Amino acid sequence: MKIGLFVLGLAALFAVSVAIGSAVGPAETESSEMEETMDAHGGHETTAGAAHQPAGLGVSADAYTLRLTPTQVERGEERVLRFRIEHDGGAVTEFDKLHERRMHLIVVRRDGTGFRHLHPEMDAAGTWALPVAFSQPGVYRVFADFAVEGEQETLATDVFASGGKFEARPFPAPQPDAETEGYEVDLEAEELVAGKPVALSFALSEEGHPVEELQPYLGADGHLVALREGDLAFLHVHPEEEHGAPNEIVFEAEFPTAGRYRLYLQFRHDGAVRTAEFTVEVPR
Ligand SMILES: [Cu+2]
Incomplete structure (x- = not known):
C-alpha cells in the first residue's frame, strides 16, 4: 500500500515535471530534477520507468x-x-x-x-x-x-x-503451498491484479508446528525472486517489516501483467538457507 501510493506520487510528479519541462526547459533539466527528488525520498528502486518495463530482460x-x-x-x-x-x-x-x-x-x-x-x-x-x-x-x-x-x-x-538429454518442464500448476526440506510453506495472497501492488504472505511450519526464530537472510525475514513465464522478466519485490505471526514472511509485489509467475522464497532456519517454489497466476 505504502509503495503503491509512492508510485502514484512519482507518476504524478513525473507528469508535473514533464509539463514544466516542455513549457520552460530542456529535457535534461527535467530528468535531473526528477532524480534529485527521488533520491531525496530514497526511492531508487521505484523509478517511473521500472513501473512500466520489468527488469532482467536484457544484457x-x-x-x-x-x-x-x-x-x-x-x-x-x-x-x-x-x-x-x-x-x-x-x-x-x-x-x-x-x-x-x-x-x-x-x-x-x-x-x-x-x-x-x-x-x-x-x-x-x-x-x-x-x-x-x-x-x-x-x-x-x-x-x-x-x-x-x-x-x-x-x-x-x-x-x-x-550435453545429455534436455527435457524442458513447464511451470508447475499454481498451488497455495509448497514443501522444502521438511518445511511446509503456505502462501496467502490478496486477489492478484496486474499492475497493482499486492501483499504475499508466506507462513512456515515444520511437522505441523509454526516455525519460530526465523533467522535474518540478507537483512530481511526472507528473500523473494519472482519470474514471469515466457520471458523470465524479473520482478523487484520488497520485504515488509510488519507481519502478523513470527513464522510469517511478507512481501509486496507488483505483477506487471496477467500470466503465470514462478516465485522462489528463500528463508534461513537452523543455520541454512532454504528455498520454496510456487507458481501463481495473475488473471486477465
Ligand atoms: Cu543475493
Whole structure:
C-alpha cells in the first residue's frame, strides 16, 4: 500500500515535471530534477520507468551492460563464470550494498528449474567470478542484480549448457503451498491484479508446528525472486517489516501483467538457507 501510493506520487510528479519541462526547459533539466527528488525520498528502486518495463530482460539497460563468459559450457562441468558490469566504456568497480550484498547472481534454467542464488566475489578491476556447474543441460538465465549510485539494475544473459538429454518442464500448476526440506510453506495472497501492488504472505511450519526464530537472510525475514513465464522478466519485490505471526514472511509485489509467475522464497532456519517454489497466476 505504502509503495503503491509512492508510485502514484512519482507518476504524478513525473507528469508535473514533464509539463514544466516542455513549457520552460530542456529535457535534461527535467530528468535531473526528477532524480534529485527521488533520491531525496530514497526511492531508487521505484523509478517511473521500472513501473512500466520489468527488469532482467536484457544484457543492457540504463547504459549498463553485463558481459559474462563463458556462455557455452558442458553440462556437469564446473566452470568459473566471470563477468563485468560496463558503464561509460569501463568496468564498474563501485557498487552499493543491496540486501547486504554488492552483487546477487540468480541462475535459473529457462523453464524455471534449477534456481540458485549466488554471491560472487569482485577483483580490483571490477571482474566478478564464481565457480558454477550446470548439472542439467539447457539454456540458463543468469541475472546480475545490483545497485550503482542508488539505482537498482537487473541485467541478464543466457548460458547454454550442452550435453545429455534436455527435457524442458513447464511451470508447475499454481498451488497455495509448497514443501522444502521438511518445511511446509503456505502462501496467502490478496486477489492478484496486474499492475497493482499486492501483499504475499508466506507462513512456515515444520511437522505441523509454526516455525519460530526465523533467522535474518540478507537483512530481511526472507528473500523473494519472482519470474514471469515466457520471458523470465524479473520482478523487484520488497520485504515488509510488519507481519502478523513470527513464522510469517511478507512481501509486496507488483505483477506487471496477467500470466503465470514462478516465485522462489528463500528463508534461513537452523543455520541454512532454504528455498520454496510456487507458481501463481495473475488473471486477465
Ligand atoms: Cu543475493
